[in-house]
Amino acid sequence: MSTYYASLLAESGILLLGALSVYIILATGQLSLGNGAFMGIGAYLSSYLTVALNVPLTLALVISAIAAGIIGAIVAFPALRLKGIYLAMATVGFGEMVRSFFLNFDAMGGSGGYRGMQHISVGYVWLWAGGILIAVMLLERSRVWLEMQAVHDDETAAGLIGLNTTVTKIGAFGVGAAVAAISGGLFAHHNVYIEPANFGFDRSIEFVLAVILGGSTVGPGSLVGSLLLVFLPEFLRPIADWRLAAFGTLLIVVLLVRRQGILDRSLIRTLTFRRAAA
Amino acid sequence: MSRIKSNLPRVLGTVAAVTLSAMVGGQAWAQEIAIGAVVPSSGPFAEWGRSNTVTLKMLEQQTNDAGGINGAKLKITILDDAAKPAQAASSLRKLAGDEKVLAVAGPLTSSAAEVTFPVANEMKVVSTSQASSKPGVAKLNRPWAFRNTIDEGVLAKTTVPFYKKAFNIKTVAVIFDAKDATASTVGKVIMPAVLKANDITVANENDLLSFNTGDLDVSAQVTKLKALNPDGVVVSADYSQAITVLREMKRQGLIKPVVGATQLISSAILKAAPEIPVIAPATFYATMTGPAPEKFTATLTPLLRKESGLPKDIEPSMYDANIYEIVSMYIDAIKKTGVTGKPADLEADRTKIRDHLAKLEGFAGLGGPIGFNDDGDAIKAFYVLQGQNGAWDTKVKGCSSAPGHPAC
Structure with a gap:
């Protein structure tokens, strides 16, 4: 595999984790447009740990994930009072707050950025991305996921049957934030340079887009969305200036044809059946 | 027949040599x-x-x-x-x-x-x-x-002394694009240091004003600039963002000379507020x-x-x-x-x-x-330009290395 495709695959893996971070939160019916901020927290914290304190990368990623998870849970508390578009706007505000913090945080370079990280291979990125995707797919088969789905479908009814909806929603936010932080740590060590602009609103939207495009009802949908978002603009390079317009058009067409995203349970069943029949 | 046979090795040798030389000669450079x-x-x-x-x-x-x-x-x-x-x-x-x-x-x-x-x-x-x-x-x-x-640090060391002398600058106020890495470094680090070295007071030294790339309304920041009543204004931003600041300065009547980095050089910035003098360094400009x-x-x-x-x-x-x-x-x-x-x-x-x-x-x-x-980084000549009334004019020629270097 050429180093170019390896680089694109690494980008896909990093985006997959960001998309999964949104997917986990979305599974409880909450839309976060601020996961770029959790990614930034993971990127900066893991970079500081590896560069300044010489902490091994894997340990640094775990520490960053835990820290971001705690912050995510704290952010979720006030967010419990908000729903729908209001919650989404609150997470946008949180994202801008974090980006502005790093912009003025001169100890880690401020707007000048932070560097010194060791480059990581595409294999290492996918070890994390694949591992977390499998963990999410296993989670989808668990009782916890059913509870999350219950909260997603009807929070009041879920509460009435005895489910602790507060814990479910805060837990989803915390886990989503932790996954986004790992995405950030891998991004920082793959690109060996980070700056606040890397973790703005655009990044959060990219995560949501990967989920919506790939499929928002199944974990592997994020994989499909991430691969498409990274590889499609590259494959459209031959049409030069029109590639982004063509990419946008394709996105609209896909969403018109399949509102639930490309991959859903029905398609997975169909594909599985075809393979079984063969 | 025997003659051909006796000459065969020589003929084949010649053919091989010609073919080989053609191959080698033909492939001396790629097409x-x-x-x-x-x-x-x-x-x-x-x-x-x-x-x-x-x-x-x-x-x-x-x-x-x-x-x-x-x-x-x-x-x-x-x-x-x-x-x-x-x-x-x-x-x-x-x-x-x-x-x-x-x-x-x-x-x-x-x-x-x-x-x-x-x-x-x-x-x-x-x-x-x-x-x-x-x-x-x-x-x-x-x-x-x-x-x-x-390096913008090198350019600022020639730009600022000219700016000070040309407009009798004693105090300036700084505004920069906080989202742009270069603009931020110039606005927060390079310019304050060079201004200080040239005995120019930064009126908002402890409260540098900033905005973000894409901001369309900088009226609050420019109001603050005006309240400081400086002799000049440091605008550190890409020209497309700086235009927003210059238009607002013009709207509020803050007609003070502006100084900045190479990012300001463009023909578009001169049209935004032609009456405001803009001083910036460049290695090339269209009317050169x-x-x-x-x-x-x-x-x-x-x-x-x-x-x-x-x-x-x-x-x-x-x-x-x-x-x-x-x-x-x-x-x-x-x-x-x-x-x-x-x-x-x-x-x-x-x-x-x-x-x-x-x-x-x-x-x-x-x-x-x-x-x-x-x-x-390049060692090359640069020019401190003054932009006013729609045109850039060379004021000072400098070089990014010590005098005597062939590139200077």
Whole structure:
């Protein structure tokens, strides 16, 4: 595999984790447009740990994930009072707050950025991305996921049957934030340079887009969305200036044809059946 | 028959020798010399990327019309990075790894250079930025990273004394784009230090004003600037963002001389508030005089207006001149160092180009001779310009190295 495709695959893996971070939160019916901020927290914290304190990368990623998870849970508390578009706007505000913090945080370079990280291979990125995707797919088969789905479908009814909806929603936010932080740590060590602009609103939207495009009802949908978002603009390079317009058009067409995203349970069943029949 | 038989070994030997020499002679150089470029044809700096693209196509055409490089055709593969660092790095990987180019011109921004230059080192291919001027970016990524630009810190040391003298400046107020890495470094670090060294008081030293790329309303910041009543204003931002500040200054009646970095140089900024004097350094500007820059501008301007899809009054920018010089330097290196362009020689060819650039002195650039210092930054002449009433005027000529260097 050429180093170019390896680089694109690494980008896909990093985006997959960001998309999964949104997917986990979305599974409880909450839309976060601020996961770029959790990614930034993971990127900066893991970079500081590896560069300044010489902490091994894997340990640094775990520490960053835990820290971001705690912050995510704290952010979720006030967010419990908000729903729908209001919650989404609150997470946008949180994202801008974090980006502005790093912009003025001169100890880690401020707007000048932070560097010194060791480059990581595409294999290492996918070890994390694949591992977390499998963990999410296993989670989808668990009782916890059913509870999350219950909260997603009807929070009041879920509460009435005895489910602790507060814990479910805060837990989803915390886990989503932790996954986004790992995405950030891998991004920082793959690109060996980070700056606040890397973790703005655009990044959060990219995560949501990967989920919506790939499929928002199944974990592997994020994989499909991430691969498409990274590889499609590259494959459209031959049409030069029109590639982004063509990419946008394709996105609209896909969403018109399949509102639930490309991959859903029905398609997975169909594909599985075809393979079984063969 | 026996005569033929007796001569057969000689005939076969001659045929073999002729064939071999034809093969060797025919393959002394590849039929095509591949150079790559990474420019932002989409995204926030699309204007510069699109004009860079037209510039490179013009250079490719000029080179091939003149017989190519050692008889081989020049092919410049241009990739769009949308000013996204990760895309810039991927583009360089594609150019160096898949397209097997000999060297790469770009990327444009310092943020992209920060991510791309380490990749250039990893892949052992020269990458030269046409616009990055954030201090130290190439220095951290030696030996394959170069910049055909001058560190903003060096430029400010000549720009500020002229500004002080020309407008009798004793106090200034600073406003900068906090989202732009170069603008932020210039506004927060470089300018305050240089102003202090020139005994100019920064009225808002402990409360530097900022805005973010894309902000359309800076009225609150400009109101604060006006309240400080400074003799002049430091605007550290890309020209498209600085225009927003200048328009607001004009609207509020704050007609004070403005000083900034190379990012301010453009024809558009002069139209935003013609009555406000703007002082900034540049290594090239469209109204520059002299045979080389005048020919460059005269040839490129109609092409830009026809092919770039940009406003009809577009003129060549400093970054067009820089990328033109970068590829011209690569061509110079290929011609002078025996680069073959053959796949088998790729690694050696790339090293030859790198070594040629590292030792380069006195290359005939558009604004004067060019060389590179040990940090990989260009040693070249620069000009402190004053923009007012729609035109840039040269006020001071400087050089990014000590006097006596061939490039000065």
